[in-house]
Amino acid sequence: MNLSDFRTHYEPLIQQELADLIQSLSIPASLKDSMHYSLQAGGKRIRPILLLAVLHELGDGHPDALKVAAAIEMIHTYSLIHDDLPSMDNDDLRRGMPTNHKVFGEAVAILAGDALLTYSFGVVARLQHVDSEDKVRLIDLMSVSAGAEGMVGGQVLDIEGEEKKLGLEELEQVHRLKTGALLTYSILAGAILAKATDEEIVALSRFGQHLGLAFQIQDDILDVTGTSEELGKTAGKDESSEKSTYPGLLTLPKAKEKLDYHAGEALKAIAELGGTKPLLEELTALIVKRKS
């Protein structure tokens, strides 16, 4: 199966799993609507697809794969809801639609984010086909990747970086944490479910780190070269806010070189897994070539 068929197959299943997980909750209607709204606003589902692709490449999938994939997408979605708030990035549009707080108000948006984050841990704790040891591994790593030493820490550095000129190393650190940590977690969660060997986990971890940086460099490049229509959000925002970016620090051609370097390293890491891993290779290419 090529990546396009793989995504066509799994995207509706991911969508349905997310809808079912929210539907099953006995909670206030506004909270349910707000959680559901941002989960169904779409997006590329890169994290769930990464997890599913790793499982597919390493074995035969896993009966709880969609639940873990959905839990990760809930964490990603909560982070977007909170990042979009007026006191953070103050975005009115996300994926071409009004942001959560524009529709539900700031209070419910904050709480919907809190609820999605909290629920994601419960979903993993209640998996039917994973033993307790692996659940604890998944939860431990999820907490580190999503928390102060991972994504949340990256968001703090990102906000603080807006007020000063970052060096290249500092910028990479922001992105390793803000984007890379959860992307890498998606890959490693797939590896844990697949009962991967330690060697495979090391290679996949390196794959995730380079993929995460490639993803973020392309994000910065798209902010310069893309249109608001393509992106579903305001283009050129980084430059107008004088935010540190790869093109800003390096020039656009050098940023593209850097993107190619990390994509190449990601492919090298995949090669260490042995055999061909077409889905992961295609995913790497997709992240480099994406238009939004």
Next chain:
Amino acid sequence: MNLSDFRTHYEPLIQQELADLIQSLSIPASLKDSMHYSLQAGGKRIRPILLLAVLHELGDGHPDALKVAAAIEMIHTYSLIHDDLPSMDNDDLRRGMPTNHKVFGEAVAILAGDALLTYSFGVVARLQHVDSEDKVRLIDLMSVSAGAEGMVGGQVLDIEGEEKKLGLEELEQVHRLKTGALLTYSILAGAILAKATDEEIVALSRFGQHLGLAFQIQDDILDVTGTSEELGKTAGKDESSEKSTYPGLLTLPKAKEKLDYHAGEALKAIAELGGTKPLLEELTALIVKRKS
């Protein structure tokens, strides 16, 4: 040991555990300061003390008890940070000190809350002296108690209740979720660590539910009868905001009757555990008589 000695013994240990847990993180300084600030702002540590008291009454304590107690206090603290935000309760003072967002700004305050919540699950996942099955039980119940079907759902109902007159049943539902769920979790987490029987867990669960309601009714009563100095926050705020409260719905004397009823039911539930449980009895009395 009576409750006063018990608290005198454990409060500095709880404080130290919280400080150590934050200190051990490699994270941006502002995030660390913000997390630390609200954790060290004090408060009654009722949830950690409840967990420790249950463990003490059911057996000989547990080497990971302080870590689980600290994890619960982190969840409670994150909820206070988010509740105090301008788009929520818009409070400038908490426990007599400026609220987190007044000191660190809204963005860092939101992220410090997110980080505390995320970390609490990781702390439980990394316990040294609890088997994986019990870690999963602790995490599962923590997610339910703190999330959309528990505390966060209660906060949504509370916010929505500000715009309308609630009936008594609706008000009780707000408090069961907003305050009761995490208080009950503190008790049940102690029971899980103590390897309590199913019968003990049922009794302790009922204890928690009545204690939670008693706690909240006393909170409402104090808002009418207390002073801002005693409370460390603005007194009379509920009435000035026309918020539904027990004294408002029932009159002050009837609210006090209701408080006594729930305190009595809490004591009955304790009695079902067999023998005397002086710490839990004293804790119930303390919650009824507290001045802040």
